Amino acid sequence: MRTVVKTLAAAAVGTIVAMSAVEPKAQAQEIQLTGPLAGAKAVRKLRLYREGRFEIAPSVSFSLLDEYRRAIITGVRLQYNITDWLGVGLWGGYGLGYNTDLTDQIDTVANRTSRTAINLNHTGNGTTIAYKKLPFGDQVGQIQWVANPQLTLVPFRGKLALFQALFVDTDAYLHAGLGIVGLQERPDCSTTCTTTASFALGSRVAFAPTFGLGLNFWLMDLISLGVEYKAMPFSWNRGGFDSRGGGTNGAFPDNKIDSNDQTFKFNQMISIQVGFALGTRKTSE
Numbered sequence: 001m002r003t004v005v006k007t008l009a010a011a012a013v014g015t016i017v018a019m020s021a022v023e024p025k026a027q028a029q030e031i032q033l034t035g036p037l038a039g040a041k042a043v044r045k046l047r048l049y050r051e052g053r054f055e056i057a058p059s060v061s062f063s064l065l066d067e068y069r070r071a072i073i074t075g076v077r078l079q080y081n082i083t084d085w086l087g088v089g090l091w092g093g094y095g096l097g098y099n100t101d102l103t104d105q106i107d108t109v110a111n112r113t114s115r116t117a118i119n120l121n122h123t124g125n126g127t128t129i130a131y132k133k134l135p136f137g138d139q140v141g142q143i144q145w146v147a148n149p150q151l152t153l154v155p156f157r158g159k160l161a162l163f164q165a166l167f168v169d170t171d172a173y174l175h176a177g178l179g180i181v182g183l184q185e186r187p188d189c190s191t192t193c194t195t196t197a198s199f200a201l202g203s204r205v206a207f208a209p210t211f212g213l214g215l216n217f218w219l220m221d222l223i224s225l226g227v228e229y230k231a232m233p234f235s236w237n238r239g240g241f242d243s244r245g246g247g248t249n250g251a252f253p254d255n256k257i258d259s260n261d262q263t264f265k266f267n268q269m270i271s272i273q274v275g276f277a278l279g280t281r282k283t284s285e
Contacts, residue, residue, distance in 0.1 A: 046283060046284040047169060047281065047283055048084045048281065048282040048283060048284060049084070049169065049171075049218050049221075049224070049277070049281055050081035050083075050084045050085075050087060050154065050171075050277075051081055051082075051083050051084040051282055052081065052279060052282065053080075053081050053277045053278060053279035053280075053281070054078075054079070054080050054081075054277070054278045054279060055077070055078070055079045055080075055081070055087075055089070055224075055275050055276065055277050055278070056076065056077075056078060056275070056276050056278070057076065057077040057078075057079070057224075057226065057273040057274060057275035057276070058074075058075075058076050058273065058274060059074075059075050059076060059077055059091070059093070059228075059271045059272065059273035059274075060072065060073070060074050060075075060271065060272055060273075061073040061074075061075065061093065061230070061269045061270065061271040061272075062269060062270050062271075063143070063267065063268070063269045064268040064269060064270065065268060066100055066238075067100065067102060067238055067239065068099065068100055068102060068103045068137075068140040068141075068238055068239055069097045069098065069099055069100065069103065069137065069140050069141070069142045069238075070097060070098055070099075070100060071095045071096070071097045071142060071143045071269070072095065072096050072097065072098075073093040073094065073095040073096075073143065073146060073269070074093055074094060074096075075091060075092050075093020075094065075146070076091070076092065076093070077089060077090070077091040077273060077275075078090050078091075079152065081152075084154065084157075085153060085154045085155065086151075086152070086153060086154070087151075087152040087154070088149075088150075088151055088152070089149070089150060089152065090147070090148065090149050090150070091146075091147075091148045091150060092145070092146055092147040092148060093145065093146055094144070094145050095142065095143040095144055095145060095146070097142045097143070099137045099140075103136055103137050103140060106120075106136045107133070107135060107136045107137070110136070112131035112132065112133050113131060114131075117131065117194040118193050118194050118242045118253070118255055118257075119239075119240070119241045119242055120136060120139075121133075121134040121135065121136060121138055121139045121196070121199040121240075122134055122196065123196055134196070134199075138199065138201075139186055139199045139201070139239075139240035140238060140239055140240055141183060141184060141185040141186070141201075141236055141237055141238045141239070141240065142183070142184045143181060143182070143183060143184075143267075144182040144183060144184050144203070145181075145182040146179060146180070146181050146182070146232075147179075147180045148177050148178065148179045148180070148210050148230075148232075149177050149178055150175045150176060150177025150178075150210060151175065151176055151177060152173050152174070152175045153173060153174045153175070154171050154172070154173040155172070155173075155174070156171065156172040156173075157169070157170065157171040157172070158170060158171075160217065168217050168218065168219065169217075169218040170215065170216065170217050170218070171215075171216050171218075172213065172214070172215055172216075173213065173214050173215075173216065174211075174212075174213050175210075175211065175212055175213070175214065175228075175230075176209070176210065176211040177209075177210050177211075178207065178208075178209065178210065179207065179208040179209070179210040179232045179234075180205065180206075180207060181205065181206045181207070181208060181232065181234065182203065182204075182205055183203065183204045183205070183206055183236055184201045184202075184203060185201060185202060185203075185204050185236055185237055185240070186198075186199060186201060186202070186237055186240035186257055187200075187201075187202030187204075187257070188256075188257055188258045188259070189256065189257045189258075190256045190258070193242070193255060193256060193257050198257070199240065204236075206234045206235075206236060207234070208232045208233055208234035208267075209232075209233065210230055210231065210232050211230075211231055212228060212229040212230040212231055213228070213229055214226055214227060214228035214229065214271075215227050215228075216275070221277075221281045222276060222277050222278075222281075223274070223275065223276060223277075224274070224275040224277070225272075225273075225274055225275075226271075226272070226273045226274075226275060227270070227271070227272055227273075228270070228271040228272075228273065229268070229269075229270055229271075230268070230269050230270075230271065231266060231267065231268050232267045232268075232269075233264065233265070233266045233267060234264070234265070234267065235262040235263060235264045235265070236262050236263075236265065237257070237261045237262045237263070238263075238265065240257070241261060242254065242255060242256065242257055242261055243261050243263065244260045244261050244263075245260065
């Protein structure tokens, strides 16, 4: 038994010494591709739906998370695609709106008195407390029109399968640009802010960065269906309220309507659009 153990131990030690003396030969090696695929592109005959084509896409957009008035913007997107992954264009539209439930509740519940005269539309003349209600919705701000030059990047594309039977070419894109927004908003006033006339909406133009993302489904060579998310953050007085003070001490209320009462909002919207491409679809080599 001792002889067997000694023999096995000697064999194990000899094997370890022999292995340590051998230089490892397993090294990373570059795989050399030969044959007809040598130097070939990863994708060939790729369908290029965008490159060199001009797109016209009528759209309808719906604003999200509005406090007092929701906006529905009907418009159109014009875009020229320099390459299949880069395009420049312009989106614009005109907005219509309707009141939210909060606006209806304010109309129903809020009292028109001398203490609320600067913030709620009424028929008082500023010297009597016999205020009669006027619709609160007449004083809330709304988006009237939008013009948005933008840049579009298309980093992702592929196919969408439905029940493994219907396949649609799809691309996901990012966009960014400058939003020029026409607003209907309660105008500035400093001394007569409790009269009925002071609640009449005025026009103002706001500027804001825009950015978002979208999905585009190519139903045919010339027709696509798209869904897009857009953000336009800027400050505006959506309720027509004296909500902040001004001056050096920021006293509130200051009984004025001005830029101090404009509050920041991350304005968002979802758009549905149908695109029509002009030009011939290309394929990569």
